[in-house]
Amino acid sequence: MNETVDSSMRKVLLIQAPWEKQTKSIFRYLHGVFPPLGLATIASFLEKVGHEVSIIDCTAEFIKPENIIEHIDKSYDFVGISATTATAPGGYKIAELIKEKMNGAVVIFGGVHATAMPEEVISQPAIDICVRGEGEETIKEIVAGVPLKEIKGITFKENGSAIHNADRAMIRDLDAYPLPAYHLLPMKKYRSITGAAIKEPSIGLVVSRGCPAKCEYCYTAVLGKKMRMKSPNRILEEISLLKNKYGIKEIDFYDDTFTVNKKVIGEVCNLLIQNKVNIAWSCLTRMDYVNEDLLKLMKRAGCHQVMYGVEAGRQEVRDAIGKKLSVDIKNIFKMTQKIGIQIRATYMIGNYVETREDVLETIKKSIEYDSEYAIFNVTTPFPGTELYKRLDKENRILHKDWAKYDFYNVVFSHPNLSAEEIETFYQQANKQFYFRPIMFFKHFKNLFSSLNMIKMYSRAAIGMTRAIWGWYFNNSVSVDLIKKIYTQKIGKYLKQKRT
Secondary structure, eight states: OOOOOOOSEEEEEEEEOOOOOOOSTTTTOOOOBBHHHHHHHHHHHHHHHOEEEEEEEEETTTTGGGGGGGGOOOOOOOOEOOOOOHHHHHHHHHHHHHHHHHHTTTTESSSSHHHHOOOHHTTTTOOOEESOOOOOOHHHHHHHHHOOGOTTTTEETTTTTTEEOOOOOSOOOEEEEEEEEOOSGGGGOBBBTTTOOOSEEEEEEEEEEEEOOOTTTTTOOOTOSSSOOOOOOHHHHHHHHHHHHHHHEEEOOOOOTTTTSHHHHHHHHHHHHHHHHHOOOEEEGGGGGHHHHHHHHHHHEEEEEEEEEEEEHHEEEEEEETTTOSOOHHHHHHHHHHTTOOOEEEEEEEOOOOOOHHHHHHHHHHHHTTTTTEEEEEEEOTTTTTHHHHHHHTOBBBOOOGGGOOSSOOOOOOOOOOHHHHHHHHHHHHHHHHHHHHHHHHHHHTSSSSSSHHHHHHHHHHHHHHHHHHHHHOOOOOOHHHHOOOOHHHHHHHHHHHH
């Protein structure tokens, strides 16, 4: 590796490692495809300083790790690979193949897993540098040839040993960086998770970094606990770009806690209204970071859905996992729905403190709160989280087969529940919540309101059917068969309606 500063143009390839759908989770069939905004921001920053950059999004392009070389048509000086915990194994395979194909390229590995597990990452023979935390300034210095010992936020090899440089400070001003390099991404292949969008094409967007909450199942070391947000005008600029240049009709804000700064979100809403942007959107937030006035303003600005994290049916369980909530959940749900905003509620199955009765209470509460959608996840201790540290200390981590850290597989030894019980509860929760007559009537009125809604509900029905079939029979039912069944039922309904 070159350890002298060199400002000349370099060729850089950035790769998003693929999520390979091996899970039995419903998300195997209902997941969205989100753009790798971290890589796209790094790409635009590198382009701004004169480098040639390309991006390969393996998930969006359905590229398997073993086929990566087929999609690379030239040599690069640097290859950066980004991965989550679940996609790390695929990222390692890509690194091996890149090193074989382009022996002179510097292979860099970054993302949430790299930040949490730098020793593991740098131990991979094909990986030269592990980037911890935010990558913009770090990658720029690596590509420029700054001596590795002087670059903060990296782990690298020296004489066979891992060298951990000091952490890099968090970026304070997100407006100081150019908008993501959307022109390098396959924009037509992105869409929101099924049930989140009412208009297509839709896309996921993140306009902030950090989260002040202290939930022990979340990992905040990459983006920090301090919330940093793009300015209202910069957010408007990005939304306008997506709408006017790429035809996006809906935004799914995937910020950890979108409404932490109510003043900024209020200004964003007012800008959307004043400029008649006319775009639909949804967001994730906490119930203690909203109020009636803000929700009404969000509704006027195009928000039609929020995701609230409930996580457990009992406050004692939420307290134990750091999910402090001092609100009346049922009243918040009713207020949100009365304003005209739908709710996606998230719940965890198998929190380490839970008993069988606790899980049953969570399922009961999910039905009682009566949100339009519920997302159930098997509790998963991701590396770097306080939950992982606790369970690792107690020798409860069953394995480090990262591909199975997918919100469905049980990866730790629960003190009160068996893995089979947790899996059964997960399936039971989905079936009890969604297979109620009231759920059919709740969504039926919207089913034929537009072609997009027909497509969305059809995709949801097909996905649910395939998942449940797999739970019972341990295999996948044919998509064509399911489509045929639902097409016949919809056709029969339309015929009856005409007569």
